Amino acid sequence: MSTDRSRRFRKGFGAAALAALLPLTACAGSDADSASPPPSSITQAAAHTDQQHLSLTIPGTLAAGFAEWQAGMRGRAGMAVMPVGGDKMVTFGDWTTGPAWSTMKIPLTVAALRRGTVNTTYAATAAITQSDNAAADTLWQSLGSSQEAAKAVEAVLREGGDTKTTVPSAKPRADVSAFGQADWALTEQVRFASRLPCLSQTGNVISLMEQITPNQRWGLGAFTGAEFKGGWGPDASGQYLVRQFGLVPTAGGQIAIAFAVQPDSGAFSDGMTALDKLATLVSQHLDELSGGACS
Structure with a gap:
């Protein structure tokens, strides 16, 4: 894949994956994008939707960044992203569901x-x-x-x-x-988040989600204007699950994000640190993600 073509793909990834996903499917067999990118074990990630499973090996994308990050992480993690008011989502990782x-x-x-x-x-x-x-x-x-x-x-x-x-x-x-x-499940949580601003009598709750106390402003709290809520707790053996979901502003509207980490160490601090790193990763790829608004 040429540099220009790779750059165009990265720019359009969010719109294709989050708004429709159909261009990715349609282009898979087209002459224009038939060239295969260089294989790389650290730049391969699965972007899952309710309808299909897509494998992306495009260096520099959010999918590749997530795969590289997870390869160096000790534990399980998952993330789901969806535009507010949209109907398509993209998910990453091997953690999918657990206690809210x-x-x-x-x-x-x-x-x-x-x-x-x-x-x-x-x-x-x-x-x-x-x-x-x-x-x-x-x-x-x-x-x-x-x-x-x-x-x-x-x-x-x-x-x-x-x-x-x-x-x-x-x-x-x-x-x-x-x-x-x-x-x-992350998929159900991010779908709920993507519709939360569109529901009646939720304005006060969303406003409170922007006023999280400073010692809980890890993860999505790094984003200016983010509206979010975290959740964490140990299982019966004392191993912590740390998760968050919320709304992040982008140039084109808001995106809903839900992510979770279950570190092998079982320590809350390790889960919190991992979500900080995931939030940083997302911030580096916001231009790929298409935001939305309530219709």
Whole structure:
């Protein structure tokens, strides 16, 4: 592939992969782009969509950068990217789903603020900006019985396009919240994030996502104007999962990003550091990613 052609591909990668993906499929067999790039074990990554699996070996792209980063990482990681208001996503990595932890506080807070019971405004602020668990429990209890609360949070997820995630009404583990143990796939989480600004009565929640306390502004917090929420916690053996999702501004609108890391060390600090590096990687390739807006 010539330098000019490679440069054009990199510039158009975001629009093709995130807006339609069809140009990548159509060009695969065309004469214009039939030349194969040089093979490289560190520049190969899989970009998965709901419909297909694409293997990209274009040096300098986000896909290649993610593959190179993951090759040097000890653990599992995954990332999903989708434009706000769009219907196509790209995913990377070998981690796909696991406990939501505190990221589930976003749909929980939406549900509670819509209900508008006493003390929910203060609790919402603490639950999101400080990830306060007691405040989140207050929001959960404001939704009625455990069964009613679970259904209310699920209803917000469905409204946001997540048709698969279920929220347990009972604690799977005595030491953690029920909603935090909901299994939330990156694909469903990023789809929900891409629709969150388009849902009714979510403005206050999104505003709080931009006011995360300084000691939790790792990962997506490095982006100016990012609206995000992190979640982290140990499994039964004490090994930490660290994840985040949110909205990042680009020249063409906002993109939704969800990513997660499960370091082999099991240490929270290693997961946090890994998400910092992933955020840096994304920042270096923002020009490839097509943002969007609510229609």
